Amino acid sequence: MRIVSGAYKSRKLHPPGNLPVRPTTDFAKEALFNVLNNLIDYETTSVLDLFAGTGAISFEFVSRGCKRVTSLDNHPRCVSFIHKTAQEFNMVNLFTIKANALTFVRQAHDSWDLVFADPPYDLPQLPDLPGLVLSGDTLAPGGLFILEHPKKYSFAEIPGFEQHRKYGEVNFSFFRKTEN
Secondary structure: OEOOOOOOOOOEOOOOOOOOOOOOOHHHHHHHHHHHOOOOOHHHOEEEEEOOOOOHHHHHHHHOOOOEEEEEEOOHHHHHHHHHHHHHOOOOOEEEEEOOHHHHHHHOOOOEEEEEEOOOOOOOOHHHHHHHHHHOOOEEEEEEEEEEEOOOOOOOOOOOEEEEEEEOOEEEEEEEOOOO
16 A cells, blocks of 8 residues: 655555555545546645545545645544554644544534545445535535445435546545535
8 A cells, every 4th residue: 555646655554454444445546636636726625534544545635735634533543553654754734533433523613625434335324424524514615525435325316416436346426515
């Protein structure tokens, strides 16, 4: 596993083998960021990475120059690995939070310009995640929400849905929070 582009390009990530994760493939990661290159200005974007796992997506956002990246995961070893790696790479704008993502989204008092979520594919609340993020305060007005999900889900009917992208077995749905 490696960082695909940016200031930390080609830096290798060595997560412990005992993490309960399903990392996004390098192929899907690269394709996702190729889309994002045309949608956001990294240097002015704050990012919340829900269900961060190994932190690979968070590290990509930091590498591309995002002003603030917050990695959130419920598993202590995942949070520890992300925190330790960020320190090793001297990533001063990456912050870690150990919390339940669904509870955090419901109770957050801060907002981000972009929220990325890669929940476990068997998460019972996965179909409700777009509505939860788009209706709460976690995503800033006009902000972008990206959900990685299995192919069995379609979110095209949800208000704010913009597009769906498929890369191999990885599916991304993009949503925009309407301005208030």
